[in-house]
Structures are given as C-alpha cells and as structure tokens.
Amino acid sequence: MQKEKKPTPYSILELASVGAGNTIKQTFENSLDLAIKAEEMGFKRFWLAEHHNMKSIASSATAVLIGYIAGGTKRIRVGSGGIMLPNHSPLIVSEQFGTLGSLYPNRIDLGLGRAPGTDQVTAHAIRSDRMQAVYKFPEEISQIQQYFSVKNHKAQVRATVAEGVEIPIYVLGSSTDSAHVAAEKGLPYAFASHFAPAQLFEALNIYYNKFQPSEFLDKPYTIGCINVIAADTDEEAEKISTTLIRMMLGVMTGNIDYMQPPVKMTSELRELAANPAFQRMLKYAFIGSKETVKEKTQKFLQETGVNEVMVASHIFAHEDRVHSYRLFSEIMKEI
Template sequence: METLKYSVLDLVPITEGDTTKIALDKSLDLAQHAEQLGYTRFWVSEHHNTPSLASSATVVVLGHLAHGTKKIRIGSGGIMLPNHAPLVVAEQFGTLEALHPNRIDLALGRAPGTDQATAFALRRGRDESVQDFPKEVVELQNFIAVENWGSKVRALPGEGANIPIYLLGSSNFSANLAAELGLPYAFASHFAPTHLFSALHDYSSNFKSSKQCRTPYAMACVNVIAADTDEEAHYLATSFYQFAMGIITNVRRPLPPPVKSMDKLWTLEQEMIIKNMMHYTFIGSPSTIREQLQVFIEKTKIKELIVTTNIYDHEARKKSYTYTAAILQQMVMV
C-alpha cells in the first residue's frame, strides 16, 4: 500500500471582471498554494479562442509558474501535439527543463483544444489525422532522447533532457498508445466520463515496460468543489455549471459568479447533458467529498488523482484545494 499522489489541473480561468493578467497572477498564487499543500504536480491545459481561459500560450504560462514556485512539478495537461511541430515542443520543454531542472512534465493530447476554424489557423492548413498522433509522439520522444545526438536535426536544448512524457485521453485510443509506448496515462474523466473504465482496463492489460515506466501508471482527472457545507459547495458549483453551459452552447464568457438557482438558466435537457458530461464531479463538505473520492479511487485503482476546481471566488477555490489535499493525504492506493 502506498500513499496516493494528488495533483492539480488548472485551466487558468478568467473570472468575470478580471483581466488576463489577474487570471495569470491567480494561477501562480494557486500553484504556490498547491506546493505548500503537498500536491505533486501543477498542470496547465492548452485551449485556444476561449474568452474564459488564459492558457493558450501554455509554455509561456508554465515558465511563469515554474519561476514562481520551488519544488512542485510544473507541466502541460496537455500540449495538443497536432497544433505544434514536435521539434518546437522538444526545444520549448528542453528550455524549461534547463531553467527548472527535474521539475518539468510534458503531457500530450491529440485534440485541438479549440474549434475547427481555430485549429485550421493554428495548423496553417496542415492536414492531421488520428494516425499522425502516434508518429508525432515517437518523433518527439526521439528529439529529447540522448541517442539523437547524431541526427541531422537536433532539439537543442531538449536533447537528453529529463522530461517525462505522459499521454492524455478520453477514449481507448490514447490508452492503447500509452500502453504500447510504455508511458503514464491520464484519463480526462472531468469532462468525458464514458470510456473511463474500458480505457483504464486496456491500458493496464496491454502495457509494455519502457525506460520511463516499468509498470502501468494510471491517472484520472476529476472536478472537485469542496466547502464548509454541502449547501455552500453546491452554491459555488453554479459558476462551474454556467461555465459548462458555455461549452455545450458555444457561448463562451468569463467564469461568472454563483447564483442561488440554475433553474432559470438551463433547460432540463441542458442540465442532463452537463451533469452527464461532468459525471465525475464531487461537490460537498469534506466528509461528503471524502466518501465520494474514496469510492472513485477504489474502483479505478489509479496511482494518482488530478483535481481541477473552477470556483468564482479565488479564496474559496484555494480553500477547496486545501480541503481536498487534507482528504487525499489519508488515502492509499493498492
């Protein structure tokens, strides 16, 4: 039995009334808070053309966070690889690793992190398919491998850097690729719960040992909103529900303040869609959250839980992470 590792995924939300600068400052403050609470890593996701999020220039944000912290691991959760040339990613993360040795993670996803028009603008008309992602992951691995020193094209900095690679996914595709390549795997259950258990099963069943990982290392991301009471937590969660409505209606805006009731803001159909999409969202007091998370961890048998928390009030958000850390410190994995 080992102590469960726990980490943070930050979307760098822009709350209503805030500027991008304030959102980035809050992200750093949260990273520093998470470091003090014993979170293992602090990841930032790549999203584009989204008024509610300030994480589009992900590598720049990671540099800001790494510079302002001391020991917590800082990384992408993830870099959407189809948007970037593998060589550029290797150079960027090689530079981060040079500046902050043994603290940088590189998690990769194959979605664009945006709409089709923006994805086209990012890729400059370059066609991508599902089949390209495995090839590009291997290409990136080769660029950061020390054995690449004799190649005509080298990632400098980057070559030989100690940068662990993780694969992200919400289906069995990336789970099987992570298993084939012997990489850690993180499932995006915070917004795509459907294939969680089948993906984790495929990953553990098909895993092949590698230099980076001798045994499977499965992670899962969930939404957590913890407060002093269940009632307060559900009130705070209405900001998150409004944010989720922006996703399904494609009407994006900064994270709004909480409301007393969502009844007049969503239809029954929208409520069902959002609550199904956000199935692994744990809301309540510490005692309520503890029971919910214990069941999730026991069922999934994950090695690490990634927590994402979107609350309008920054201090309430930090408090939620404080409660969550206290809960997870007592949990174990098999």
C-alpha cells in the same frame, strides 16, 4: 504483517479560467498564487491545459505559463495537461520543453494530447495540416523522444537544448484511442474523466491489458481527472457550483462567456444540472462539504484503481478556490 498502503498522489489541472471583471494578468497571478499554496499543501503536480479562442480560459501559450509557474515555485512539478501535439511541430515542442527542463531540472512534465483544444475553424488557423498530424500522433511522440535522446547528436535535425534532458512524457486522452498509444509506447496515461467520463473504464482496461514495459516505465501508471468544489458546507459548495453549471451550459450551447460569480441555486439551475447531458459530462464532479467530497473521492479511487488523482475546478472567487484545494489536500492526507 500487512503492507502499508502508499498514499495516493494528488495534483492540479489548471485552465487559468478568467472570471468576469478580472484581467488576464490577474488570472495568471492567481494561478501562480494557487501553485505556491498547492506546493505547501502537498500537491504533486500543477499542470496547465492548452485552449485557444476561448475568452474564459487563458492557458493558450502553455509552455510560457509553465515557465512562469515553475519560476515562482520551488518543488512542485509543473507541466502540460496538455500540449495538443497536432497543433505544434515536434521540434518546437522539444526545444521549448528542453529549455524548461534545463531551467527547472527534474520538475517539468510533458503531457501530450491530440484534441484541438478549440473549435475546428481555430484549429485550422493554428495549423492547416492539423488533421494529417492527428493521424501521426504516435509517430510524433516518438519524434519528440528522439529529439530528447542523447543518441540524436549525429542527426541532421537536432533539438540541441533537449538532448539528454529528463522530461517525462505522459499520454493524455478522453477516448480508447489514446489508451492504445500509451500502452504500446509504455508511457504513463492520464484520462480526462473530469469532462469525458464515458470511456474511462474501457480505456483503463485497454491500457492495463496491453501495456508494454519500456525504458521509461516498467509498469502501468494512471492519472484520473475529477472536478472538485469543496466548501465548509454542502449548501455553500452547491452555491459556488452555480458558476460551473452556467459555464458548462455555455460550452454545450456554444455561447462561451467569462466565468460568472455564483448565484443562489434555483430550481431552474438544479434542473439544468440534472439534465442527462450534464450528468454524463460531469459524472465525476464532486461538490460538497469535506465529508461529501471525501466519500465520493474514495469511491472514485476504489472503482478506478488509478495511481494518482488530478483535480480541476471552476470556482469564481480565488479565495474559495484556494480553500477548496486546501480541503481536498486534507482529504487526500486522511485517505
């Protein structure tokens, strides 16, 4: 008898994108509303990114936002996608997430990356010795694991609120470097293929081939990130996607603005979306009707073999974004 295939878990990566005309407070309230609805739709996780000095993204104080989302939901796992570790002290991260783990037991994830999440001038303002911390990324992960260990109770420096608290750690990455770290430490691995797909397959191969079982994980576990804009028709999704196209243009030209409302797709915007630089960055942006997105998602899962898929979206209207995630949840249940 053929063994029944387990359903693939599906999750959300939230950047708390700020739309033109919206306040930061409204943005946060929309994030919570989405998390509440995502919980009902069967999403497994709701992760919040860390970005700084970008007026279009409000997920700067990531740990604070995680507490807000976890406090307003009941079951969905809430975490960081991720904490950019070179921006922070491992001790403070351990204290913050130990506190969150005690307040919301068995619901908090700690995803760790080493990108700045901002421009270099701002990164220096956050932590002047940041580049030294970048090279210590593997050691600083070990330091956090030590702070969470009950064996740390006799150490001179302790994160007492973290000791013995169950917080799974995930390594985040957009290059092959992170794959080596995740594999050597025996930790789950989330790849940022939603904006940096170029090294996805090479990174996954490194992770699978070099994975060392650990006390935290006995076999590899991977999360692949995609962009999804789903609507009732391909035409409607295409129009909604003009927000994403204009946002990516701002990122690539250094002219970052608030997320703009969608406009009718023009030949100029279509040409922009077909630009090789856009195509490279948004290889895994699945835009269209439920049927179109389902076909692309199935292909992604088959080609990558990832254990879980995580979805980001840049959709201006909150109701359109909720609808897109609802359609995606239906797709994943059907798959």
